[in-house]
Structure formats: C-alpha cells, structure tokens
Amino acid sequence: MRKPQAHIRVDFSESVSIGPGKIGLLEQIERSGSLSAAARELGMSYRRAWLLLSSVNTGFSEPVAVLSVGGVEGGGAQLTKFGKQLVSDYRKFEQQVDDLAQKTFAAVRAGR
C-alpha cells in the first residue's frame, strides 16, 4: 500500500517560487560549496542550475547564496544565513504537509 504523497510549491510573487527542485539545489550548493559541482552532482546542466539559483537569488528581499569568482570551477558558492533559513523552513513545512496529507487521506485508497 503506497502512502499518499504531497507535492508542494510555494509562490512568493509572480516571479519567485520554491519547490523541491530549487531547495534540493540549494542544499547541494551548501554541501558542495560550488554551483558547478552542485549541478554536476544533481545531473543538471550548469546553465540550468545557474538559472534556478538566479531566480531565487534575485527574487527575494535578500540573496540566498553568494558566489565567489575565480578558478577553473568558476568559483565557490555559499548559502547566506537567509538562504539556510529558507531551506530549513521549507523542509519543516514539507514534513508538516506530509504529516497532514497522511492524516487527511488515511482512508483513501488507490486502485480497484
């Protein structure tokens, strides 16, 4: 029996939203310390990773990550305090939504 699985996206404006893709990228940046390494580890093109990061990085009242220039790898990347908080808030939210989905749809069964 598969559990119901909730998928979420949170829009903050017309142009900025977060969901599992962007949050996963931010977490990987935090682990890798580099955008190009994060992209590679997620099997994502550098261009796509850059665009995703750019959309969240310019869409909020403050940056979520800072990039440092230099080196063959294109420099390092680090989450700001705000970025770390956003990731942690999102993961907490996701867990609570999942708990709520299990509770709400406990009696609903897929299949015939």
Add this chain to the structure above:
Amino acid sequence: MRKPQAHIRVDFSESVSIGPGKIGLLEQIERSGSLSAAARELGMSYRRAWLLLSSVNTGFSEPVAVLSVGGVEGGGAQLTKFGKQLVSDYRKFEQQVDDLAQKTFAAVRAGR
C-alpha cells in the same frame, strides 16, 4: 505585500493524483449535475473534462462520480459519497496547508 501561496498536488499512486484542477472539476460537476455543463462552465473541452474525471474515477478503490446516460447533453453526473468526501477532505487539507505556509514563511519577503 503578496502572501506566499502554496500549490499542492497529492499522488495516491503512479496513475492517480488530485490537485486544484480535478477538485475544481468535481465541485463544478456537483453544482451542474452534468459533466458537459461543468466542462463548459470551466471553459474546458468535454474531452479534457472526461479524461480528468476518468483518471480519478478509475484510480481509487471506488468511483468519485456516477454518470447517467441519455439526452442531448450526454446525461447527468453526480458525485458519490466517496467523491464528496474526497473534495471536502482536499479543501480542508488545502486550507491547513495554506495556514501553515503563512505561518512558516511569514518573515520571507519577495522583491528587492
């Protein structure tokens, strides 16, 4: 200041999920008593409405709606008790997720 807006989808299996589109269609069927009228009122093709309904109607352990044959309009449509409960559970879930999003992201601001 725009509020954060949560968008959700709940997957129950590989082949059955619910989100605002399908739930909105079920609600419109309940109001209209007919799939073709519901489709028209939502500005959706009959074919699309039929496919959406069909995916939820066959994807759960019991039907969400029953169609009755006949007439120029292609007959009537009514939600089952299970269908009504699913719609009501989803809307309650959606409201709780929205409350949680407001609470979680109260300090997060879009824009520069």
